[in-house]
Amino acid sequence: MVGTQSDSWYDPDRIARELDWNLLRTFVVLAESRSITEAAGRLRLKQPSVSTALKRLEDRVGRKLIKRGPGQYALTEAGELLYREAVDINGSILRLSTLLREMTDEVRGHVKIAVASHVVCPLFDQTLGAFHAQHPAAGLTINVLSSADAIAEVQAKRASFAVCLVRDRNPRLEYRRLYREFFGLFCGPDHSLFGRKGLTHADLAGQTAVSFDTDRLQDVLRPVTVMRAQSQLGERVVATSSNLEEVRRMIIAGLGIGPLPVHVVRRDLEDGLLWQVPPYDDLPPIDVHLVWNPSAILNRAEEILLTMLQEVIDDTPMAQRTYA
Template identity: 35%
Template structure:
């Protein structure tokens, strides 16, 4: 190791790298300062010190707080993510026998997904490894992707995959069938035959991603194709809120059948004379992430159950 590299390894402050990570993730100095609960000048100073220490220009400053990350900055960001992952994996070290299958696993899932089978498989994994805990976070499909790209999540489950992000390996799972539902106040409630005119003039409520450019565009196109709904009046980020909107109002909403059975005690599935819409479901894994032994074990378990597969780094493809 050269004298310069040795000095860098000894003297570089990890907090500078962490601050740089947050700057890139938040895409602004202001956002990074808010997230880190420090002042904007402190964040700017940390970025400047990191550039001086590395002797690299990491970002090109624009007007105000705007900036563009340089190629060197992108490389440093990737390395910082790996370092961060290594620090987090220190939680998996047991004093008695070194690396053990214990620790917390973060999993991100789309809030509109029905995940009963996935949760059952995770529960089975935890029964085999009692020292394991899970943090399951329900977010939008876009946030599932970002959580994986930022090394926050071990695995993600969503209904849309961005083919341009090659490092995220997607595995298609069993698609989910959705149905049209209404509450007691809707004129189609308990009706065995759906009046096309009532379907066409009904208001619609749905998930935030139920739009033509959203992750649930399948539902939007289905309604347009079959003349269901006059206007979209309310959006919900989670299943409980959407069920409340349908049950307490006079609008129609589309839910996965599993969710409707579990949460919609007063819901009525409107009989349609066309096949129901089907939404694709995927598991996502970052192929460039250096997995901890705990994460490897989880993915092996999920692969056995047909829910995910171990990623292959590009060098292995």
């Protein structure tokens, strides 16, 4: 019976010899799904085949991996542990075929970057331009995701690296601060406070707000949450998004007052699309990081671009990477 085997059952050599890597791939999909049926659909297999694969894997490792029952589908403690390792293994196997295919004298590898919405950093842009000029045959894909999803893609080795905000640091990943930005509060042309000078915190009291999904005390934009509270901006957050462009859209449309990076919206201020409201001083700083997985086997293009970014961070004083 699963979970009752002797210690010899967990012999590392036996597991390495008998474990089918395809079972691990199936388990990754199972762990990321909400049911056996959903996983079967994603794998394009029949449900009994997926259930059998799960049973075989549980027999191989000697542990129950998924708790299943009426209204219940969740990883066990052993399942959580195996999932973390299986994601890593599966990512390495997927990348191996790509690396072998891209072995040429010319740098032809493909770089997949996971980026938080509306990263505005001239240093980053200049590095991308220099990379393309030096290696024009290399491919590049930039996927815009929430910061949490961007980091998950890096951890799973599905992205070469990420440029995003960071809340909790995963000890398996590496982090470097790329730049620092400052958030202010803004309203749109149809708002009652638009164009008014000499505003105080009292003018914001009771106003509706729009913001980011991560604008919470326990999340990555905690300093922005504190700023909203100190500005007496009401707790009525009527709309949220993980995408900066959509938060900007809702502010301009007049849904409420919301936070945005000051350097990102400078043109909007000049064009009369946005108006800044208090506070005007001591704005909260938010750091944007370069994040990568040191255990990922990088192709040559990924390795070169990541090294270029690390070097430009080292060579550029923080003052020049701070956008006020």
